[in-house]
Amino acid sequence: MTLDAFFKPKSVAIIGASHNENKIGHIILQSFMCHYKGNIYPINPNTEPISGKKVYKNVLDVPEKIDLVVISIPAKFVPSALKDCVKKNVKAVIIISGGFSEVGNNKLEEECKKIVRGTETKVIGPNCLGIYDSKSFVDTIFLSRKTCGRPNEGNIAFVSQSGAVGSTILDWLTDQETGISKFISYGNAIDITETDLIEYLGHDRDTKVIAVYLEGIKDEGKKFVEVCSKVSRKKPIVLLKAGKSEKGKKAVSSHTGSLAGSGKVYSGAFKQSGIVEAETWEELFDFARVFSSQPLPKGKRTLIVTDGGGFGVLATDQAERSNLELPEPSDKLKNKLKKMLPEYAVVKNPIDLIGDADAERYLVTLRETMRSKEFDSFVVITLFQVTTLEEKVVDYIIDLKKWGKPIVVCSTGGEFSQRMNKKLRVNGIPVAPSPERAVKTVEALYRYWKYLTS
Amino acid sequence: MTLDAFFKPKSVAIIGASHNENKIGHIILQSFMCHYKGNIYPINPNTEPISGKKVYKNVLDVPEKIDLVVISIPAKFVPSALKDCVKKNVKAVIIISGGFSEVGNNKLEEECKKIVRGTETKVIGPNCLGIYDSKSFVDTIFLSRKTCGRPNEGNIAFVSQSGAVGSTILDWLTDQETGISKFISYGNAIDITETDLIEYLGHDRDTKVIAVYLEGIKDEGKKFVEVCSKVSRKKPIVLLKAGKSEKGKKAVSSHTGSLAGSGKVYSGAFKQSGIVEAETWEELFDFARVFSSQPLPKGKRTLIVTDGGGFGVLATDQAERSNLELPEPSDKLKNKLKKMLPEYAVVKNPIDLIGDADAERYLVTLRETMRSKEFDSFVVITLFQVTTLEEKVVDYIIDLKKWGKPIVVCSTGGEFSQRMNKKLRVNGIPVAPSPERAVKTVEALYRYWKYLTS
Numbered sequence: 001m002t003l004d005a006f007f008k009p010k011s012v013a014i015i016g017a018s019h020n021e022n023k024i025g026h027i028i029l030q031s032f033m034c035h036y037k038g039n040i041y042p043i044n045p046n047t048e049p050i051s052g053k054k055v056y057k058n059v060l061d062v063p064e065k066i067d068l069v070v071i072s073i074p075a076k077f078v079p080s081a082l083k084d085c086v087k088k089n090v091k092a093v094i095i096i097s098g099g100f101s102e103v104g105n106n107k108l109e110e111e112c113k114k115i116v117r118g119t120e121t122k123v124i125g126p127n128c129l130g131i132y133d134s135k136s137f138v139d140t141i142f143l144s145r146k147t148c149g150r151p152n153e154g155n156i157a158f159v160s161q162s163g164a165v166g167s168t169i170l171d172w173l174t175d176q177e178t179g180i181s182k183f184i185s186y187g188n189a190i191d192i193t194e195t196d197l198i199e200y201l202g203h204d205r206d207t208k209v210i211a212v213y214l215e216g217i218k219d220e221g222k223k224f225v226e227v228c229s230k231v232s233r234k235k236p237i238v239l240l241k242a243g244k245s246e247k248g249k250k251a252v253s254s255h256t257g258s259l260a261g262s263g264k265v266y267s268g269a270f271k272q273s274g275i276v277e278a279e280t281w282e283e284l285f286d287f288a289r290v291f292s293s294q295p296l297p298k299g300k301r302t303l304i305v306t307d308g309g310g311f312g313v314l315a316t317d318q319a320e321r322s323n324l325e326l327p328e329p330s331d332k333l334k335n336k337l338k339k340m341l342p343e344y345a346v347v348k349n350p351i352d353l354i355g356d357a358d359a360e361r362y363l364v365t366l367r368e369t370m371r372s373k374e375f376d377s378f379v380v381i382t383l384f385q386v387t388t389l390e391e392k393v394v395d396y397i398i399d400l401k402k403w404g405k406p407i408v409v410c411s412t413g414g415e416f417s418q419r420m421n422k423k424l425r426v427n428g429i430p431v432a433p434s435p436e437r438a439v440k441t442v443e444a445l446y447r448y449w450k451y452l453t454s
Numbered sequence: 455m456t457l458d459a460f461f462k463p464k465s466v467a468i469i470g471a472s473h474n475e476n477k478i479g480h481i482i483l484q485s486f487m488c489h490y491k492g493n494i495y496p497i498n499p500n501t502e503p504i505s506g507k508k509v510y511k512n513v514l515d516v517p518e519k520i521d522l523v524v525i526s527i528p529a530k531f532v533p534s535a536l537k538d539c540v541k542k543n544v545k546a547v548i549i550i551s552g553g554f555s556e557v558g559n560n561k562l563e564e565e566c567k568k569i570v571r572g573t574e575t576k577v578i579g580p581n582c583l584g585i586y587d588s589k590s591f592v593d594t595i596f597l598s599r600k601t602c603g604r605p606n607e608g609n610i611a612f613v614s615q616s617g618a619v620g621s622t623i624l625d626w627l628t629d630q631e632t633g634i635s636k637f638i639s640y641g642n643a644i645d646i647t648e649t650d651l652i653e654y655l656g657h658d659r660d661t662k663v664i665a666v667y668l669e670g671i672k673d674e675g676k677k678f679v680e681v682c683s684k685v686s687r688k689k690p691i692v693l694l695k696a697g698k699s700e701k702g703k704k705a706v707s708s709h710t711g712s713l714a715g716s717g718k719v720y721s722g723a724f725k726q727s728g729i730v731e732a733e734t735w736e737e738l739f740d741f742a743r744v745f746s747s748q749p750l751p752k753g754k755r756t757l758i759v760t761d762g763g764g765f766g767v768l769a770t771d772q773a774e775r776s777n778l779e780l781p782e783p784s785d786k787l788k789n790k791l792k793k794m795l796p797e798y799a800v801v802k803n804p805i806d807l808i809g810d811a812d813a814e815r816y817l818v819t820l821r822e823t824m825r826s827k828e829f830d831s832f833v834v835i836t837l838f839q840v841t842t843l844e845e846k847v848v849d850y851i852i853d854l855k856k857w858g859k860p861i862v863v864c865s866t867g868g869e870f871s872q873r874m875n876k877k878l879r880v881n882g883i884p885v886a887p888s889p890e891r892a893v894k895t896v897e898a899l900y901r902y903w904k905y906l907t908s
Contacts, residue, residue, distance in 0.1 A: 147838055148867070160764075167839035175868035213764065215767060245775065247771075250770075280768075280772075281768055281888040310615070310616030313705045314694075314734075317696060317701075318734075383618050385622060413602070413603075413622050
């Protein structure tokens with residue numbers, strides 16, 4: 001199924017485009033007018049021009065073809081607007097409006113379903129934020145850029161059932177200089193489901209990783225597993241399922257009306273489908289970002305290199321809680337390293353370069369250990385607080401990408417560290433804010449590699 | 455035992471004070487000269503003045519009394535300097551220098567131990583960062599303020615065995631506008647141990663919370679448990695133990711030479727001592743900060759209030775993994791709230807104020823639920839991305855402190871959210887960056903309350 005009309009429309013109509021600056025229909029129209037390059041048709045019974053733009057009473061009055069219609073009007077008027085879209089043979093409709101099954105108004109939702117069933121009109125929503133596409137600038141996110149940022153172009157697609165969670169995702173990614181290809185908040189999913197979106201994104205050339213926030217599966221479970229199993233062979237799917245606990249299930253049902261199954265059943269299905277499951281909101285990001293930039297490891301042999309022994313220990317504790325292994329360097333490699341490092345450096349695993357380490361110690365250690373082929377992945381814990389560790393270590397680490405091995409840096413702290421972290425991130429090296437999260441992130445890579453190869 | 459000479463000295467001598475700007479002895483001297491109000495005596499065989507300050511060859515040449523001596527010279531010269539300090543009857547010595555048992559030089563360390571044994575001279579270190587006191591400006595942290603910030607005055611004392619981990623703690627706290635009373639990195643602990651420090655901080659009026667990063671217990675386990683059991687009756691001790699795993703134990707022994715016992719034995723001892731154990735580096739902060747500003751709950755009944763249903767579900771999942779309970783409001787309270795909220799708001803637990811919530815909805819909900827006495831603690835999840843949620847919700851939340859109930863806010867995102875979070879934090883409301891961490895933080899409060907009351 002192609003959903004191109006949603007993401008690459010040549011023309012867009014906004015039903016509910018408003019003169020009132022506080023209205024959602026106004027914010028959405030402005031977003032399109034500022035950034036989108038195709039034709040825009042505001043629709044409103046009051047046909048006074050908005051910001052100089054001609055307004056139509058109805059989509060049926062628009063003489064040209066319309067690829068995408070965004071509906072943002074009170075719920076009770078939605079069925080009639082939807083009928084007009086079907087009549088006009090619009091391929092893609094996003095219903096932003098809330099007031100359907102999520103507030104118990106199942107009848108109205110059912111009515112909308114019937115209107116599009118068997119037609120060529122596909123619907124995302126209702127009760128959603130809709131789409132942000134960093135390339136085409138389809139942007140139906142009705143939150144001001146002042147309070148909710150928009151990420152740059154990148155290769156992560158984010159699919160979120162919840163609009164609220166979705167908005168924090170967008171805003172946080174922007175802050176973290178993490179680009180995305182597409183963002184979709186799909187709400188009540190009367191037509192297009194998470195399964196459809198994952199299937200489409202599986203074919204999307206701009207998307208390398210699919211990240212999903214899910215409360216309940218809207219589609220049949222069987223279809224979901226089938227589609228994800230296929231897609232996960234091609235690209236990683238990282239997923240956070242909310243409502244896995246008993247109380248959480250009830251909260252989901254209050255929130256979206258969807259029925260959540262048992263957490264164990266879900267996790268089993270995800271595993272079977274090759275999905276990399278995240279356990280927390282932070283893991284969803286950490287995992288999405290590492291897949292976005294890092295190659296897969298070809299095994300579980302991880303090396304930890306640090307200039308902060310304590311952080312090395314914390315990373316080791318986490319590695320033991322994971323499926324990763326921390327083999328020591330071979331005697332040959334140890335001897336090589338010992339010749340190049342001060343005698344007080346600890347050449348085991350972790351390799352502790354000691355608190356007075358400079359950038360050169362990192363350089364020789366990482367170069368030789370990568371060259372050795374004794375390790376599949378690297379956790380590099382840099383303490384930028386230490387005065388001897390010069391800024392150029394960042395360039396050295398970035399340069400290591402040429403070895404084609406996955407690297408995750410752990411670095412935390414204030415202004416200076418954050419500037420270093422930003423440089424690493426924008427150059428394709430993921431940075432975790434704690435040793436535990438760095439190791440978990442590498443483990444996610446390994447889990448996916450293991451699925452693909454077993 | 456009083457350690458006042460370390461934290462409130464009237465005079466300080468720096469052995470190894472250097473003319474060379476890159477030397478540790480120079481950085482430490484500069485820190486004292488910039489901020490510390492007492493007498494400062496630089497000690498160096500080359501007696502040319504440093505930055506206009508008279509230099510002495512030896513502490514014995516200083517005519518006045520010296521309360522604190524900081525030693526930063528190569529390890530082999532330390533015993534001789536230490537002997538001079540004993541002769542001069544100096545009460546407090548911090549040995550910054552490394553090169554002792556941590557690199558296998560146990561003999562030299564033993565020699566230093568013998569020199570001070572039975573004398574009135576107490577020693578912190580060697581192989582440590584020493585002390586930062588936000589009130590007296592004793593600051594032996596030899597890391598430039600450019601790369602490692604110094605927090606403002608506050609009520610958290612941080613005790614770190616590892617200097618490297620300690621430096622990230624300092625830097626991160628500064629970034630997070632979290633004040634501290636004292637910071638101590640105590641290294642190899644040939645004399646003053648974590649137990650001594652915890653005991654002293656237990657009496658310290660400026661300290662409300664003691665946060666500890668530990669690799670192995672330097673003192674006898676029995677004494678540690680005894681002291682912590684007493685102190686934890688008066689103020690919370692939050693502790694992160696590194697090296698709890700088998701591999702982690704080995705890494706600790708490479709790193710500091712201390713013997714780490716089994717993780718389970720440690721956790722048992724911590725529990726018995728009333729210590730609130732953190733499992734990760736991030737938890738150590740989260741917990742320290744919540745104890746720093748929040749009163750204890752008087753039970754496990756937690757209320758989650760949010761305008762983002764999905765985040766409410768994630769918080770619920772975490773609550774079910776914890777010892778907290780999420781009771782629903784009584785019928786009476788529900789009816790009261792329903793009258794004040796839109797009909798589509800979900801008045802259960804979580805209370806979902808829905809994505810178009812404004813500040814007033816938070817105000818009435820939190821006021822009425824606090825007044826009801828049906829809940830012991832509050833997790834407030836605000837999505838500042840949402841345009842309807844005005845800035846004044848922050849003032850409303852800050853004002854809720856008057857009810858004397860613990861509150862943790864969960865808020866995450868970019869620039870705007872971070873500005874709101876900062877305002878909350880500096881006004882004594884802890885902010886967690888994810889729903890899971892918010893709930894874990896409240897649980898830490900509950901764990902400590904339960905220990906105190908059972």
